[in-house]
Amino acid sequence: MENVKPAQFSRTDSIRELMTAMCHAFSVPPDSECRLWMKSSDSSCERLRNVHMSVLDACLSSGMTVIMEMRNADGTWPSSRPQITRNSVEEQDSYRGQPGVCGLTNLGNTCFMNSALQCLSNTPPLTEYFLQSSYLEELNFTNPLGMKGEIAEAYADVIKQMWSGRHYSVVPRVFKTKVGHFASQFLGYQQHDSQELLSFLLDGLHEDLNRVKNKEYIELRDADGRPDQEVAEEAWRNHRRRNDSVIIDTFHGLFKSTLVCPECHKVSVTFDPFCYLSVPLPVSKERIMEVFFVSLDPCAKPVQHRVVVPKAGKVSDLCSALSEMTDVPPTQMVVADVFNHRFYKVYSADESLSCILDRDDIFVYELSAPEEQQEEHVLLALYLRERSHYRDYGSGSSSYSTTLFGHPLLLGVPRSSCSQEALYTLFLQRLARTTETDASTDPPAEQLQQPRKTTEEEKEEDKQEEACSPSPPANEQPAKRRVCRKRRKSLFTIQAVNSNGMTERVMGEGGSAQYVAIDWDPEMKKRFYNENEAEKYVKDASMEVPQQQTTVQLQECIELFTTVETLEEENPWYCPVCKKHQLATKKLDLWSLPEVLIIHLKRFSYIKFTREKLDSIVEFPLRDLDFSGFLLRKHLSDGEPPSCYDLIAVSNHYGGLRDGHYTSYARNKDNGQWYYFDDSKVTYAQEDQIVTNAAYVLFYHRQDQIRKPTLPAPSDITSCTDDDAELGASSYVTMETD
Template sequence: MNSTIQCLNNTSPLITYLIMDIYLRDINRDSLGEVVDDFAYVVKALWSGQYRCITPRDLKAVVGRHQPMIAGYMHQDSQEFLTFLMDGLHEGLNKVKVKPRIPEQNNEGLPDVKAAEISWRDHKLHNESIIVELFQGQLKTTIMCLTCRKQSVKFQAFMYLSLPIPKTTRCTLGDCLRQFSAEEKMTGNSKWECPQCRTYRDAIMKLEIWKLPHILLIALNRFVYEGQWRTKINAHVDFPTSGMDMSSFVIGPRPKSYKLYAVSNHFGTLDGGHYTACCKNPCTQTWYKFDDSEVFETSESSVKTSAAYVLYYTSIDLLPPDFKPSFS
């Protein structure tokens, strides 16, 4: 929980929106507004300069009320906490109070650009918040029947990329991205119900990145199942800290260059472990390591370890939180 909060606390456009109380004009009291209130209280306390450290008991309690898995004090997953917190912030800030009925989209015969545009427009009819504006991108899924070659194309929004790690002791983030978009055969219990054959068929599925968000969250899938057993992959994934060019991995609008500004780390095993965070302060442009209540200055090179779990990248300048955010 601490690791995730520290990473988000250095996402200055989001923090500016909360510290300056801009969020009050958008907050949805009929949904998860209390999650937003308590998270805003935490970041205001962190940026006030009045405390050496704080304990976010109220935020934990309100999250636990909506997500029972987090209610106790068992060892939990930071990515799962991040997922719920981001969903909670979005729902609590969603400007769409009445969601219109949207018919299922048929992309047959449509060029990808048009299909993606319609899908994103429909997504925004139900979802409009600073979380969508900052953190959400778009994926393209293509499924092809291996019998009749019929293809189905769909576009969907994503909050973060969950990347597989190749089975090796060392790899690069590029290797993970290539494996993410590799073709996957759907057979056996995973057969696809082909609308043209009107029965279940073997198929090939391909997942590709269409559009990236301003703030790109990348979760390295370190916890995987091998048969019946869940295990952790401790491979060292080499990832860039600045000048990350994603153009070879994006098939839609050309992305800007990304730079790393935070990392959530996991040390230990499945049964127990410890989370830390390394974050670049938007005011001082200095990297710090956050280890529970302890904070240490650190170097940019030291953030690249085999414990890296969730990577936080930005394509926009992260200004000090007293600046009004701009997404141009």
């Protein structure tokens, strides 16, 4: 503050005139970027952000102090905290790298943002616009749809740091904060979609840099049979009268939308601007499921099968497909989701397969044949439990707890065979593979010695026997109880339970199955139950056949985008002739394309109640993507641009619906070299690495606007390995993952 110079200004002078006078007074180089602060008190300053505002409107008065700061050579500001990661080996100021080849620190699940920023950073016309500080003249502080220039300024700070050539990696914390401030969905550190962030950012930059300060009202007209050329030119003029920015100049094209009423055949034609193409991927109507088949044969191990079923099919379709592989009729199958040693759900035949997720453990159980079912059968869901005894030293009584283990079973049992003794024999037969004893007899008496039970335990068993067994005649009851108790002291006891495997029954709990559990004493389980054998299963030959990776061409996706479709019931069209909403047919066509074309591959599919990520490989060209066959306007005039594009960047997504990681490939505009950006880590990339099934958003630059590289490409990377191709000092670069 010792370098203070007084100056006089009119109250009608602009802040820009004040800045010009300060630059002259302090001999600031003409190419320097500066910003002004008004010292409002001894401890605080306020930015004079709008340079077009007058001294009076900025509330400047005589005696006040204005401070000017100049942007540092590394893209930061003196008044801001450093947003870079310091190198522990050498000073940051001594680093000189390739501009633009700079990582972005992961702040916590912000790889989606880093991937989008790297793609935009390597979009030449947009980056040069910011590097040349052209944005300063076009900041729109009054646009109610904008962010008062704050998003544009925060983005400019990140770009200037990344392209200063002074940083290995930049920390975009201020930018992240600004984005969250204006778009609450990006607050916090949850995982998000890179394409959604791109959409918000491009729209926010446009509104912050919109050259139209006062948007006029424009009434849209229907085509009414006029020539497409006339309607399209009118639509583009109307769009530019309200929207004029570097984003419009670079990324916006024009659709032709045709709606046809199915009732009166009214045709409505409109031309609408777009910022990116969201193209669908061909969706297979089939689905591959992996299931375990449990045979009626108690000695047979479960068999894992891979079956092909209709994606929109039902559980009965799964049974039919499995029937062809097992020769078991589908009517003798029950499908269940097994989780944590119990049945998460037992499915009915008419339930949709969309309820079953790929990560679920699906078991299909064979039941007895219908001809064997001479009487009503009960579907029993059988759980295995281990009983642990413990003593309550406070009361001196003894009690027990149970723990589920192993795989549950589903059995069809005649109702007349639901007595304790019959069920014991049946369960022992079904456990023949895992239980080391003869299923037709009890173990020898000397093997059945157990610790003497307390009076409380005997009372508890009596209650269980009364609950599980039908009441015999009075003269037979004692003998019957003795038989039941002898069985329960054999290998296991039988207990009615609820669907969670708990002894407490839930009121009103019904369903297709009745739940029972067999309780093993720990010592008996250890001696007679073979847990290793219980976990074994066999893989069917279908599991050995490698799954074919689906491959589609980018051109196929674009063709799907322009295919006629019928509107959904949730989104009908109001027909002006019929005077009601109609499920019209809709067709989109490409009319004109922008300088930089963003293509969003719709890998995340949401159909009715099903959600999935499509991992198909989309074959997209790195050069010469020709749109001449897709443009509706076939006969271009001499002044029209060509329709061939080259790839400049790719945003990748690895993982599934609920989690994943974003990275990007990008071509440096100055040396033409491809790089792989993984948060703060940057490595060289070869062209044959770029096309993968992770590609999510593609950036194409029109060939007539591509500038030849001004620097030679690095010549020493052809023999680099993955380890030595990493850029920058290993002591500096850190790897963050989501």
